[in-house]
Amino acid sequence: MTTGSRSSSPHEQGSNMFLRNLTKIAAGFAIAAAFAGASFAQSTILVVDTQKVLKDSIVGQHVTRQLETIYTSASSEMQAKRSPLETKAKSLQAQAKAKGSSEALRADTALLSQAKSLQADQQKYQIEEYYTTQELKITEAKALGLVSKRLQTIIDQIAKERNADVVLEKSLVIYGGPADVTDIVISRLNSQVTSVPVTRERLPRKG
Numbered sequence: 001m002t003t004g005s006r007s008s009s010p011h012e013q014g015s016n017m018f019l020r021n022l023t024k025i026a027a028g029f030a031i032a033a034a035f036a037g038a039s040f041a042q043s044t045i046l047v048v049d050t051q052k053v054l055k056d057s058i059v060g061q062h063v064t065r066q067l068e069t070i071y072t073s074a075s076s077e078m079q080a081k082r083s084p085l086e087t088k089a090k091s092l093q094a095q096a097k098a099k100g101s102s103e104a105l106r107a108d109t110a111l112l113s114q115a116k117s118l119q120a121d122q123q124k125y126q127i128e129e130y131y132t133t134q135e136l137k138i139t140e141a142k143a144l145g146l147v148s149k150r151l152q153t154i155i156d157q158i159a160k161e162r163n164a165d166v167v168l169e170k171s172l173v174i175y176g177g178p179a180d181v182t183d184i185v186i187s188r189l190n191s192q193v194t195s196v197p198v199t200r201e202r203l204p205r206k207g
Helices: 010-028 031-035 050-056 058-099 102-107 109-161 182-192
Strands: 045-048 166-169
Touching: 045 109, 045 182, 050 058, 050 109, 050 182, 058 102, 058 109, 058 182, 102 109, 109 166, 109 182
Parallel strands: 045 166
Antiparallel strands: none
16 A cells, blocks of 8 residues: 655646746747758848746746746645545555554455555546646646737737848857847837736546
């Protein structure tokens, strides 16, 4: 009878997920990267550090704070469900050890019944943990999607104003000195939006 190794909490998973999604969004704005090489020779190129925009802008900081609150709440919810299972598992393990032999353990039908019940509860917890993780992913994706949509509009406007042929994610630039418009993007984003809805998504449970 064992609870197994401890998985990372929804808060830990959520924080790591947020950092990964920042990278995905940054890569998403680098759509012109496929046209590398000689085609850039006569092009007007701009670069944007979208991770900096999302981390330093007012709305980006707002989303981060809201998501952290949601992650912490979700983690607390799951901890409240996990703790009784861990306590019960330790109690049953102690009782099983006290039996002294496998024959005596098998003869204790009440203890075996409790162990079976605990296993069922642990499986339910794992399912709930899966749902919670998916809810956090959806919550974050929706919030970041609202920011990235506005961000894309601003980048498009700046590109047109400067007659830019290409806008690249700054992290993809290995050589050269294209104009960095990150600060301009942040300024315009701050003037247009300071917050977006960040609401904890809830998925329906089966059964």
